[in-house]
Amino acid sequence: MSTARPQDVLFDPDGQDWRRVSPKLIKVRLLLIGLWFGLPVVGGVVCLVIFQQWWIAIPTAVWALLGLWTAWLNDRRVRAIGYLERADDLLIRKGILFRELKVVPYGRLQYLDVTAGPLDRAFGLAKLDLNTASGSLNADLPGLDPDEAARLRDRLSELGATRMAGL
Amino acid sequence: MAGGPAPGNADASAPEHEQTFPGGGTPGAKKPSAAERGDGQNWHRLHPLTPFFKGWGLIAVALAAGVYNADENIPDLIRFANRTGWHWIALAVFALLLIALAWAFIWWRRAYFQITDTSLEWATGVVFRARRTARLDRIEAVDTIHPLIPRLFGLVKLKIESAGGAGSAVELAYLTAADAAFWRREILSRAAVAKQGAGGTPAPLPPTTLPAGDAFGGAPGPGGPGFRPVPPNPAGPGGHPAPPNSAVPGPATPGLAAPGLAASAAEHVAQGYAGAGGTASAGASTWNQSPVVGLAPKSTETHIGELLGDSDAHVPELFSVPTSRVIASLALSAWTWMFVITAIASVIMLFVGPRGSAAGFLAPVFGFGSYVYSRLVSDFGFSAKQTDRGLTLSHGLTTRVSQTIAPGRVLAVSLNQGPLWRRCDWWRVRMTVAGYGSQDADKQSVLVPVANSETARRAIWGIAPELAQADRWEVIRGALTGSGPTPGFTGSPRRARLFDPWIWKRTAYAVTPEALILRQGRLLRRATIVFHGRIQGLELSQGPFERRRDLADVTIYLPPGPVAAVISHLAGADALALLEGETARLRASMNQVLASRGPTTNP
Numbered sequence: 001m002s003t004a005r006p007q008d009v010l011f012d013p014d015g016q017d018w019r020r021v022s023p024k025l026i027k028v029r030l031l032l033i034g035l036w037f038g039l040p041v042v043g044g045v046v047c048l049v050i051f052q053q054w055w056i057a058i059p060t061a062v063w064a065l066l067g068l069w070t071a072w073l074n075d076r077r078v079r080a081i082g083y084l085e086r087a088d089d090l091l092i093r094k095g096i097l098f099r100e101l102k103v104v105p106y107g108r109l110q111y112l113d114v115t116a117g118p119l120d121r122a123f124g125l126a127k128l129d130l131n132t133a134s135g136s137l138n139a140d141l142p143g144l145d146p147d148e149a150a151r152l153r154d155r156l157s158e159l160g161a162t163r164m165a166g167l
Numbered sequence: 168m169a170g171g172p173a174p175g176n177a178d179a180s181a182p183e184h185e186q187t188f189p190g191g192g193t194p195g196a197k198k199p200s201a202a203e204r205g206d207g208q209n210w211h212r213l214h215p216l217t218p219f220f221k222g223w224g225l226i227a228v229a230l231a232a233g234v235y236n237a238d239e240n241i242p243d244l245i246r247f248a249n250r251t252g253w254h255w256i257a258l259a260v261f262a263l264l265l266i267a268l269a270w271a272f273i274w275w276r277r278a279y280f281q282i283t284d285t286s287l288e289w290a291t292g293v294v295f296r297a298r299r300t301a302r303l304d305r306i307e308a309v310d311t312i313h314p315l316i317p318r319l320f321g322l323v324k325l326k327i328e329s330a331g332g333a334g335s336a337v338e339l340a341y342l343t344a345a346d347a348a349f350w351r352r353e354i355l356s357r358a359a360v361a362k363q364g365a366g367g368t369p370a371p372l373p374p375t376t377l378p379a380g381d382a383f384g385g386a387p388g389p390g391g392p393g394f395r396p397v398p399p400n401p402a403g404p405g406g407h408p409a410p411p412n413s414a415v416p417g418p419a420t421p422g423l424a425a426p427g428l429a430a431s432a433a434e435h436v437a438q439g440y441a442g443a444g445g446t447a448s449a450g451a452s453t454w455n456q457s458p459v460v461g462l463a464p465k466s467t468e469t470h471i472g473e474l475l476g477d478s479d480a481h482v483p484e485l486f487s488v489p490t491s492r493v494i495a496s497l498a499l500s501a502w503t504w505m506f507v508i509t510a511i512a513s514v515i516m517l518f519v520g521p522r523g524s525a526a527g528f529l530a531p532v533f534g535f536g537s538y539v540y541s542r543l544v545s546d547f548g549f550s551a552k553q554t555d556r557g558l559t560l561s562h563g564l565t566t567r568v569s570q571t572i573a574p575g576r577v578l579a580v581s582l583n584q585g586p587l588w589r590r591c592d593w594w595r596v597r598m599t600v601a602g603y604g605s606q607d608a609d610k611q612s613v614l615v616p617v618a619n620s621e622t623a624r625r626a627i628w629g630i631a632p633e634l635a636q637a638d639r640w641e642v643i644r645g646a647l648t649g650s651g652p653t654p655g656f657t658g659s660p661r662r663a664r665l666f667d668p669w670i671w672k673r674t675a676y677a678v679t680p681e682a683l684i685l686r687q688g689r690l691l692r693r694a695t696i697v698f699h700g701r702i703q704g705l706e707l708s709q710g711p712f713e714r715r716r717d718l719a720d721v722t723i724y725l726p727p728g729p730v731a732a733v734i735s736h737l738a739g740a741d742a743l744a745l746l747e748g749e750t751a752r753l754r755a756s757m758n759q760v761l762a763s764r765g766p767t768t769n770p
């Protein structure tokens with residue numbers, strides 16, 4: 001999956017091997033998309049049949065299209081999530097249309113959370129949340145294997161403890 | 168008395184000193200020393216009037232509820248009273264008062280605090296008890312706050328800021344002024360001792376012994392470790408140029424006096440001003456009067472005294488903002504104009520508009536008005552002194568606040584200017600301070616409410632002397648007023664004008680050894696200074712349209728506060744260079760802190 005198109009260079013400063021999150025996240029996200037978009041669309045269709053009001057078709061169609069688009073992007077979006085453990089910081093890359101690259105220095109980590117919702121657990125996934133003193137930096141890594149999440153958590157908190165240099 | 172001994176601890180020391188030191192100014196010479204007091208069970212109480220000031224809101228709400236619809240409530244009450252008999256009403260009121268008094272008394276009896284050698288502990292609450300502990304070595308600062316009504320009774324509040332972000336502040340309220348002065352001294356000196364202890368063995372002195380220094384040990388930024396702002400004094404003792412971040416083996420006193428560091432800071436500043444020529448050296452010579460020059464090694468006692476600012480009274484002001492300028496600056500602010508316009512509009516609507524239309528203007532009139540009022544009240548009488556503990560700010564009309572910003576506590580600074588301030592060269596200087604949560608941001612994060620660039624330079628000198636050096640200040644000046652391509656600045660490319668047709672020429676960044684400097688905004692000019700070593704994280708981002716033009720945004724994450732550092736629509740390569748450069752500079756500064764701390768210590 002190592003795509004190296006020219007415009008990716010900006011978000012791949014080291015040209016190194018980024019680690020991907022588990023492909024199982026694709027399924028989990030697809031399921032969630034199904035729930036968020038599928039259920040309202042089904043509801044809309046039912047209403048359309050019952051009430052015979054043509055305007056109900058508009059939001060239903062819009063919602064259905066949005067859902068399809070999101071589902072179509074889902075695969076690439078999950079594959080775009082990557083992380084790279086460097087000597088002093090963790091890089092997290094996300095997004096295809098709106099790209100972002102976050103740099104979280106180990107010495108700035110205040111605490112780490114590993115969370116797993118019911119759906120995550122069913123698929124054997126976990127999410128790692130990285131927290132610094134800046135409340136607005138939302139650095140998280142979804143779709144990790146629980147072992148990998150635990151490894152990262154332990155490694156990062158160890159690195160964080162040795163590199164903690166005040167605020 | 169404020170701190171009557173809790174049951175079973177008869178000889179608490181606090182009780183006498185209120186009488187001993189009326190006015191609260193004198194040092195605690197008659198206080199028992201830390202050793203005499205021991206660290207066990209010396210609980211102290213707040214002032215007995217505390218529950219009334221704390222419960223003031225409740226009383227006000229009750230009164231307001233009674234006054235609201237008074238035209239109905241009062242006749243109702245009279246009718247009710249006539250029916251049931253007045254003596255019952257009087258009895259009920261009396262009983263309520265008694266209950267309130269009893270509650271206040273119990274609350275007061277059960278709220279107390281103590282200081283041990285390692286922590287500040289306090290316990291409050293009657294039904295739900297809360298008992299908390301703040302570690303002394305984490306304490307950043309102790310601010311004295313004088314709210315209006317308690318102030319009339321000579322009572323003040325102590326706000327103790329510790330490292331650890333929002334919600335970590337502790338308030339000891341209310342105390343008499345003398346008590347507050349005593350406890351402030353006590354907390355700060357014990358914090359200094361605790362930090363010294365936490366710093367490890369006396370061998371290589373950790374460069375972090377200011378009361379607030381611990382967590383900020385030492386990026387090269389605003390006063391690297393243990394730097395203390397020393398006025399230019401080229402002939403200072405021990406002037407061997409120690410690099411600002413090296414661990415200088417110093418005397419085993421609280422480390423303020425690490426001579427090499429202080430002297431090197433002095434040197435930096437001196438160099439800066441030597442280069443600055445006429446006006447600046449004149450400025451330097453006035454600052455020179457600050458009696459912070461004595462660098463000879465001192466005993467621990469003297470040092471604690473210095474930490475506490477016993478000598479504040481004779482320290483000359485670094486700067487102050489005249490009331491006339493505060494008022495003029497508010498008159499020239501958009502908020503005041505909005506207030507006046509909406510107020511006039513509401514009056515016009517009252518006379519000529521349809522019935523009830525004036526009411527629609529009430530909310531904005533009230534909103535703008537209260538903002539302008541709060542600005543006036545909190546910016547009033549703003550003055551700053553450079554003391555041994557750092558920069559001491561005091562300000563406020565109804566609520567008088569004095570805060571001390573220890574070196575290294577300022578993480579970022581922003582200078583803002585609205586269009587009407589431009590002719591006067593006025594800037595509002597705000598700062599993100601470690602330990603202050605975002606809820607304090609508006610009132611307690613102002614470095615200067617309105618300053619011309621010379622005053623702004625003094626203020627910045629107060630928190631980070633290096634940045635006031637001629638060459639650094641040149642860059643900051645460029646960020647304040649410059650536009651278009653400027654040497655030293657990396658700007659937004661011309662292709663960004665599609666996104667920012669108006670401001671793209673101003674958007675630029677520059678890097679000094681201490682800080683990243685952003686130049687932004689055309690109508691609302693803004694210069695942002697972010698110390699490299701204080702960055703919490705970085706982000707590079709790019710939307711689909713930006714990608715077509717090879718542009719990207721960089722966000723620098725900082726702890727919560729008034730300063731935000733986001734720079735948009737840089738050329739892709741420049742954005743990446745900024746991201747990588749800042750990451751590297753942050754790493755370098757953190758490594759320096761770690762190296763100076765030595766291999767063993769690990770908080």
